[in-house]
Amino acid sequence: MVQIRELSKQFAGVTAVDRVSLDIKRGELFAILGSSGCGKTTLLRMLAGFEQPSAGRILIDGVDMTDAPPYERPVNLMFQSYALFPHMTVAGNVGYGLKKEHLPAAQIDERVREMLALVKLEALAARKPDKLSGGQQQRVALARALIKRPKLLLLDEPLAALDKKLREHTQFELANLQYQLGTTFVVVTHDQDEAMVLASRIAVMAEGRIAQVGTPAEVYEYPANRHVASFVGNINLIEGRVTGSEAGRVSLRCEALNADLTVQVDGAGTAGGDAAPGAALCIAVRPEKITISRTAPDARDRNVVKGTVRDLGYFGDQSLYNVRLQSGAVLQVSAQNLRRSASLTVEWDDEVYLSWEVASTIVLHS
Amino acid sequence: MNHDANKYGPPTQRWLRRAVRLPYLWLLLFFLAPFLIIFKISIADPIVAQPPFTALLVWGAHGIQGIRATVENYAFLFRDSYYGIIYLSSLKMAAIGTLLSLLLGYPMAYFIARQPPRRRQILLLAVILPFWISFLLRIYAWIGLLGNHGVINHFLMSVGIIHQPLTMLYNDFAVYLGIVYSYLPFMILPLYSNLERLNLDLLDAAADLGARPWRAFVDVTLPLSIPGIVGGCLLVFIPAVGEFTIPALLGGADTLMIGRVLWDEFFVSRDWPVASAVSVVLLLLLIAPIVWFQHLQNRELEATR
Numbered sequence: 182m183v184q185i186r187e188l189s190k191q192f193a194g195v196t197a198v199d200r201v202s203l204d205i206k207r208g209e210l211f212a213i214l215g216s217s218g219c220g221k222t223t224l225l226r227m228l229a230g231f232e233q234p235s236a237g238r239i240l241i242d243g244v245d246m247t248d249a250p251p252y253e254r255p256v257n258l259m260f261q262s263y264a265l266f267p268h269m270t271v272a273g274n275v276g277y278g279l280k281k282e283h284l285p286a287a288q289i290d291e292r293v294r295e296m297l298a299l300v301k302l303e304a305l306a307a308r309k310p311d312k313l314s315g316g317q318q319q320r321v322a323l324a325r326a327l328i329k330r331p332k333l334l335l336l337d338e339p340l341a342a343l344d345k346k347l348r349e350h351t352q353f354e355l356a357n358l359q360y361q362l363g364t365t366f367v368v369v370t371h372d373q374d375e376a377m378v379l380a381s382r383i384a385v386m387a388e389g390r391i392a393q394v395g396t397p398a399e400v401y402e403y404p405a406n407r408h409v410a411s412f413v414g415n416i417n418l419i420e421g422r423v424t425g426s427e428a429g430r431v432s433l434r435c436e437a438l439n440a441d442l443t444v445q446v447d448g449a450g451t452a453g454g455d456a457a458p459g460a461a462l463c464i465a466v467r468p469e470k471i472t473i474s475r476t477a478p479d480a481r482d483r484n485v486v487k488g489t490v491r492d493l494g495y496f497g498d499q500s501l502y503n504v505r506l507q508s509g510a511v512l513q514v515s516a517q518n519l520r521r522s523a524s525l526t527v528e529w530d531d532e533v534y535l536s537w538e539v540a541s542t543i544v545l546h547s
Numbered sequence: 548m549n550h551d552a553n554k555y556g557p558p559t560q561r562w563l564r565r566a567v568r569l570p571y572l573w574l575l576l577f578f579l580a581p582f583l584i585i586f587k588i589s590i591a592d593p594i595v596a597q598p599p600f601t602a603l604l605v606w607g608a609h610g611i612q613g614i615r616a617t618v619e620n621y622a623f624l625f626r627d628s629y630y631g632i633i634y635l636s637s638l639k640m641a642a643i644g645t646l647l648s649l650l651l652g653y654p655m656a657y658f659i660a661r662q663p664p665r666r667r668q669i670l671l672l673a674v675i676l677p678f679w680i681s682f683l684l685r686i687y688a689w690i691g692l693l694g695n696h697g698v699i700n701h702f703l704m705s706v707g708i709i710h711q712p713l714t715m716l717y718n719d720f721a722v723y724l725g726i727v728y729s730y731l732p733f734m735i736l737p738l739y740s741n742l743e744r745l746n747l748d749l750l751d752a753a754a755d756l757g758a759r760p761w762r763a764f765v766d767v768t769l770p771l772s773i774p775g776i777v778g779g780c781l782l783v784f785i786p787a788v789g790e791f792t793i794p795a796l797l798g799g800a801d802t803l804m805i806g807r808v809l810w811d812e813f814f815v816s817r818d819w820p821v822a823s824a825v826s827v828v829l830l831l832l833l834i835a836p837i838v839w840f841q842h843l844q845n846r847e848l849e850a851t852r
Binding site: 229230231250251252256257258260262264265266267268277278281282325326329 | 753770
C-alpha cells in the first residue's frame, strides 16, 4: 500500500534520512519509533510532501507520489502542535479539507457532523480552538485530518501534548478509531509505550536508518541489535567471551559478572553468528525475565548469579530491584507483587539469587 | 493580619505600580493639557490683540464674573461647505495613501518575516534607515527628483523615452508618493511583527488539507494578519490625515488637505479660534479609528492569553 524505496534526505550535507525502505500494509497501524533527531520527523514530512527527498521514491497504492505537492496527496497529517486554525470554529477546521475539494455546502455539513460525532465533539462545533481543552483540540485535529478519507493518515507524536491519564485513554480510542475506519495509520513517536500499545508493527529508527521492523513483541523480545534492545524497554546488557558450544547452546564467561552463563543460539531471532571459542558476545536480559529469590533456585536450564539488593523501588503492582553482584556489576530486576503482603519478601541488603531461563537470554550482534 | 500590606503589596510592587501610572501622567501633560488649551481657544472669539482671542473667564471687581464661550467657530465650519470638502478630501487622500502603503508594505513585511533571522535584522534596519535623515530633507529631495527639470525627467528625456517632461510634482500624485514614502515603515513594522509570529504549521496544515499556496495565504495568513493590517493602516492613516509638510511641499494649489487649511487659518488669517475649531474637529474625526484600534488590540491580547 505504502512503499518507501531507498528514501534519503540530506540537509546541507547532513544526512537526516539514510536509504530507508519500508512497506506499510493497507489498514495497518504502523509506528515509527526513535529518539529525537533520528530522522523520523523528516521521514514523516517527506510522506506528507513537505520535504522533497534527496533520493528514493514513495509509492502509495502503486502510484509514485515522490514529487506530488502536499495538496495533491491522498495523505493527511495530524500535527504534533495540532495546528488548528485559530480563527475558525471547530466545524470550520474540520470542514476545511472538504471545502478545498469544492463539495456542496450541504454535503460538507453532513460529513462534518458525522466526523464530529465520531470524535464526540458535536456539542462544540461552534467553538474556537482556544476555548477547547488539550484533549478536545487533539480530537479536532484528528477529525480534521480524517475527514478527507485519506489513504494514509500520518500522526506526529499524537499523544505527546496530553497528560498521562488522558494519554492512556486516548491511546485506546485512537486504536479503536483506526480499527473502525480501516485507514492506514502511521504514527511517529519517541515514546515506546505509545508505539507498543498502538501499533501492529513498529519500525525502530536510529541515525536516519531503520534498525528493525517487527511487531511490538518481536521488537521487544528479539531486538535486532544493542540500540534497539536498550531503546525499547529496560534491559541488562552483558558482555562475554565464548568458552564452548554444544547442541545449539553456547557457554560463555562474563568477567563483569564473574559468572559462567549459557545462552541458546538456534532460537528464532537470536543471532547464531560467531560462536567460536574466544569470540566476544553481547547478551541481554530483560528485568522481568529475572527471578529474584532468597533461596537457591533449581539451576537446570537457568543461569544463576548471586548478589545483594542495593536499591528497591516499590510501585504497588511490581517492585524494581537493583542487585549488585560480588563482581560489582549491577543487574536490574523487576518482579510482580503477586501476593498481598505488607512486608516484602525481599528487602534491602538481602543476599539474593538471580536466575533466568537460558532461552530468555537475548544474544545480540556485537 | 496587616490589612494595609495586603492591599498595597510589598514596597517594590507599590513602586512598580506607581511607575506603571507614568504613561497616564505623560498623556495628561502632553495630550490632554494641550487639547484643553486648543479647545479653550476654539470657543473664544477672535480679536485683534495679543493673544488674538478673547479670554474664557471674564474678570470683574469681585473675581470671576462669568464665562465667555461661543460655538460660532464650529457653526462656521459647518456652514461653509469649503471645510467639509477639505475634511473629506483629506480623509480620501489619507485613505488612498494608506491603501497604497498597505499594498506595497504587505509583501515587503511578508518577505522580511520569511527570511532567516539574521537577514531579517538587516532588512528591518534598512526599513528604518531613512529615519536617520530629517523628514523635511527627504521630502525636499523628492522635489529635486520629481520636478520638470528634476532627475527623473532629465533621465527619461536624455534616454529618449519621453520628449516632454512628465508633470510629477505639485499635484496629488506627488502627495500620494510622499505619504507612501514617508509612512511605509509604519506600515511594515506592525505587519512584520504580526507575520513573523505566524505558526508555519498552519500553512502546512492548509496545504495538507488541499489548499494551494495562494489559497493557504488567503485562508490562513491573511485573516490572521488582520490585527497587523489594522495597526499598520491606523499608524499611516492617522498622521496622514493631518499631514501638512507633504501637501505643502509636494502638493499643488488644488491639493486640499486639512493640514494646510489649519496652517493658513493660524498664520495667514491669524484666526486662532477657527483654526482651533478645525483641529478639534479633526481630532474627533480621528478618535473613532483610534478607539477601534484599541478595541482590536485588547481583543488580540485576550486571544493570546
